Amino acid sequence: MFHLEFLKELDLLGCSKLKRLPEMSSAVNIEEVILNGTAIEELPSSIDCISGLSILDVQNCKKLKSLPSNLCKLTCLRALILNGCSKLQRLPDELGNLEALGYLHAEGTGIREVPSSIVRLNNVRKLDFKGTKGLSLPMTLSLGGALRGLWCLDLADCGITELPENLGMLTSLIYLYLDKNNFGRIPESIIQLSTLLYIRLSHCERLQSLPEHPCCLIELDAHHCTALESLSGLFSSNEPYHPCIDLSDNYKMDQNVTRGILQDALQKFKHMGTERWKRIPFSGSKGYILLPGSEIPEWFSFKSEGSSMTLEMTPDFFNKNRVLGFAFSALVGFGDHQDVREARFKLFWEIKVKPKDCDSHVIQRSLAIIRYVESDHLLLGDDFFDDKDFFTFWENNWVPEAIQFYFKEEPGYEILEYCLVKKCGIYLLCVPDSTDSTEGEGPHP
Numbered sequence: 226m227f228h229l230e231f232l233k234e235l236d237l238l239g240c241s242k243l244k245r246l247p248e249m250s251s252a253v254n255i256e257e258v259i260l261n262g263t264a265i266e267e268l269p270s271s272i273d274c275i276s277g278l279s280i281l282d283v284q285n286c287k288k289l290k291s292l293p294s295n296l297c298k299l300t301c302l303r304a305l306i307l308n309g310c311s312k313l314q315r316l317p318d319e320l321g322n323l324e325a326l327g328y329l330h331a332e333g334t335g336i337r338e339v340p341s342s343i344v345r346l347n348n349v350r351k352l353d354f355k356g357t358k359g360l361s362l363p364m365t366l367s368l369g370g371a372l373r374g375l376w377c378l379d380l381a382d383c384g385i386t387e388l389p390e391n392l393g394m395l396t397s398l399i400y401l402y403l404d405k406n407n408f409g410r411i412p413e414s415i416i417q418l419s420t421l422l423y424i425r426l427s428h429c430e431r432l433q434s435l436p437e438h439p440c441c442l443i444e445l446d447a448h449h450c451t452a453l454e455s456l457s458g459l460f461s462s463n464e465p466y467h468p469c470i471d472l473s474d475n476y477k478m479d480q481n482v483t484r485g486i487l488q489d490a491l492q493k494f495k496h497m498g499t500e501r502w503k504r505i506p507f508s509g510s511k512g513y514i515l516l517p518g519s520e521i522p523e524w525f526s527f528k529s530e531g532s533s534m535t536l537e538m539t540p541d542f543f544n545k546n547r548v549l550g551f552a553f554s555a556l557v558g559f560g561d562h563q564d565v566r567e568a569r570f571k572l573f574w575e576i577k578v579k580p581k582d583c584d585s586h587v588i589q590r591s592l593a594i595i596r597y598v599e600s601d602h603l604l605l606g607d608d609f610f611d612d613k614d615f616f617t618f619w620e621n622n623w624v625p626e627a628i629q630f631y632f633k634e635e636p637g638y639e640i641l642e643y644c645l646v647k648k649c650g651i652y653l654l655c656v657p658d659s660t661d662s663t664e665g666e667g668p669h670p
Contacts, residue, residue: 467512513606
């Protein structure tokens with residue numbers, strides 16, 4: 226190879242017979258090296274001469290066995306992509322010297338141990354080790370400001386048996402993916418993750434309990450955690466929204482635990498009503514919880530067998546009750562349909578309303594997107610009005626007359642006749658009685 230000093234990008238994608246690279250000492254201006262799918266077994270020792278290298282992509286290099294330690298001298302390296310390097314069993318001990326590294330992708334590699342120096346990667350945004358079986362993590366994150374820029378940590382399907390106790394020191398974390406692992410507990414320090422929005426724990430079949438989670442959480446997926454028995458602080462009272470929580474297929478949960486979850490949900494709805502009334506303008510809120518169950522909770526004021534119900538309300542019900550939205554409950558179970566087990570299902574309802582001095586018409590609203598559940602599960606959620614809906618109901622004094630629930634399958638959104646709601650319930654989310662009457666005359670301008 227000649228005139229490497231002028232080369233900016235070396236792209237050898239798919240050169241499946243390429244077994245080695247030449248020395249790179251003269252390739253001082255290269256910024257990207259792409260070796261995806263080649264047959265190389267090692268990188269040249271002179272790779273550190275490419276001082277301006279920003280992206281190194283060696284994914285799907287199935288014969289790559291090691292990375293040279295002087296790779297860690299590349300202080301401009303922003304992305305290191307190792308996905309599918311199944312024979313790569315370790316990372317350089319000096320990995321933490323890659324001070325500019327923002328993205329480390331090591332999905333499906335043979336790496337068994339993460340070097341302790343990784344905590345010094347303070348500019349790293351995403352660490353992805355998904356599917357790296359038998360991975361061992363550093364058990365301490367005790368360095369001050371360790372991984373302070375990390376917003377996504379993907380450790381799904383790594384066979385991890387223990388998590389670091391001070392997991393809560395990852396103070397910028399937004400996404401935490403821990404599906405399909407073998408740990409029995411989650412450190413209580415997780416509550417310190419004040420920016421965490423999404424956590425996935427599905428198929429962690431040894432997980433027995435969930436600690437109190439951060440109040441900002443938007444989504445918690447803990448389905449098929451078959452040993453799960455107890456949960457703490459599932460609903461935070463500090464935030465004006467309801468997270469999306471999937472606890473499906475967790476049949477070991479005690480009935481008292483389930484009953485407590487449903488009562489906590491009611492209190493959460495009431496708190497959200499207060500916050501909704503105080504915080505106008507409001508963009509709307511739709512959260513839900515899915516868990517095993519066979520009955521609509523007693524506190525639902527309207528209940529019915531089947532997927533529909535007729536509502537009997539007075540013409541002034543909306544203004545009189547100062548309704549802010551609805552809580553809904555639906556008993557669902559899709560039966561044995563093997564062909565749709567990986568599908569997602571979107572729950573809708575149609576509300577037949579009677580405007581003042583006009584004919585009735587139907588409003589369609591989407592409520593939740595859930596995974597396939599074979600046996601009976603309870604889907605419980607909220608549908609607060611956004612500002613447009615709120616003013617429309619308020620000004621026109623719309624009166625709901627009937628409600629119909631049904632599912633559609635993504636992405637086609639055809640109504641599914643075999644996915645019927647077996648029972649349903651409605652609870653009116655109103656301005657709390659304790660709210661000052663001067664606040665109840667109508668929405669704030």
